[in-house]
Amino acid sequence: MKKVGLLGCGNVGHIIAGRCDGFVVTAVYDVDTKRAQEVADLCGATVYPDFDGFMESDADIIVEAASVAAVREYAQAVLSKGKDIIVLSVGALADDALRNDIEDLATRTGRRVYIPSGAIVGLDGLKTGDFAKITRVVLRTTKSPASLGIATDTRMLVFKGTAVDCIREFPKNINVAVAIELASGVKADVELWVDPAATQNIHELIYEGEFGEVTITVRNNPSPDNPATSYLAALSILTLLRNIDRPLQIGT
Numbered sequence: 001m002k003k004v005g006l007l008g009c010g011n012v013g014h015i016i017a018g019r020c021d022g023f024v025v026t027a028v029y030d031v032d033t034k035r036a037q038e039v040a041d042l043c044g045a046t047v048y049p050d051f052d053g054f055m056e057s058d059a060d061i062i063v064e065a066a067s068v069a070a071v072r073e074y075a076q077a078v079l080s081k082g083k084d085i086i087v088l089s090v091g092a093l094a095d096d097a098l099r100n101d102i103e104d105l106a107t108r109t110g111r112r113v114y115i116p117s118g119a120i121v122g123l124d125g126l127k128t129g130d131f132a133k134i135t136r137v138v139l140r141t142t143k144s145p146a147s148l149g150i151a152t153d154t155r156m157l158v159f160k161g162t163a164v165d166c167i168r169e170f171p172k173n174i175n176v177a178v179a180i181e182l183a184s185g186v187k188a189d190v191e192l193w194v195d196p197a198a199t200q201n202i203h204e205l206i207y208e209g210e211f212g213e214v215t216i217t218v219r220n221n222p223s224p225d226n227p228a229t230s231y232l233a234a235l236s237i238l239t240l241l242r243n244i245d246r247p248l249q250i251g252t
């Protein structure tokens with residue numbers, strides 16, 4: 001059974017700890033020790049008050065569900081300790097230099113860095129771009145004012161541009177844009193809308209290529225404790241952890 005260490009015990013961390021199936025959470029770390037203790041109480045894990053101690057735990061895979069800053073600060077230390085890592089705050093990997101360093105280190109240490117689907121679907125098709133060119137990728141995301149921390153009573157376009165620039169402006173909200181670009185190898189046209197009528201986090205993903213075209217609309221229910229986070233993101237990690245070592249692998 002995989003031994004999981006949770007780096008970040010917020011909304012996603014709580015959901016993972018409460019739904020261990022096919023893996024066990026043995027270690028947790030969060031700058032907020034109260035949140036870490038809540039998560040430990042859910043799953044019987046050990047709370048580590050500091051990151052160095054957390055790295056000495058018996059966890060063989062770390063789930064980062066903390067922040068873009070935490071990926072920058074800790075991802076390489078995790079790999080150097082001989083542990084695999086699942087990176088949910090994938091926006092951090094929009095930084096080419098950081099991503100290349102992490103990938104090189106994973107190669108040298110023989111470890112794996114997993115980027116879960118998170119709050120989007122359709123990464124499988126985008127990955128085929130390695131073999132048949134993807135020519136156009138558009139992501140149109142709509143969120144509520146509470147989710148984006150923007151006060152408005154009308155629907156408004158708050159960002160239009162590249163994924164890199166969008167994650168710089170909205171580091172807690174648009175990780176999916178970076179996952180999409182990494183999967184396709186193509187710069188996406190990203191639009192972020194705020195809408196007071198939105199009760200869900202909506203991602204419209206359109207891509208075209210030699211294979212044909214895809215149009216997907218994902219209407220994500222927000223997590224009850226954090227409107228910025230879609231429930232699907234936590235579910236994608238649970239699914240990844242459950243299937244990671246299975247002999248029968250489904251999908252690309």
Ligand SMILES: NC(=O)c1ccc[n+]([C@@H]2O[C@H](COP(=O)([O-])OP(=O)(O)OC[C@H]3O[C@@H](n4cnc5c(N)ncnc54)[C@H](O)[C@@H]3O)[C@@H](O)[C@H]2O)c1
Nearest residue numbers: 008010011012030031065066067070089118119175229233
């Ligand atoms: N890839 C995706 O599709 C996707 C979807 C949803 C959320 N996310 C990202 O996943 C992360 C977790 O989401 P959440 O809803 O659980 O957030 P949250 O704010 O509810 O919880 C994050 C927790 O991590 C802790 N934390 C933050 N930085 C830390 C650090 N440097 N060291 C230790 N602890 C730290 C915080 O104290 C907090 O308890 C966020 O970065 C979010 O943007 C990605």
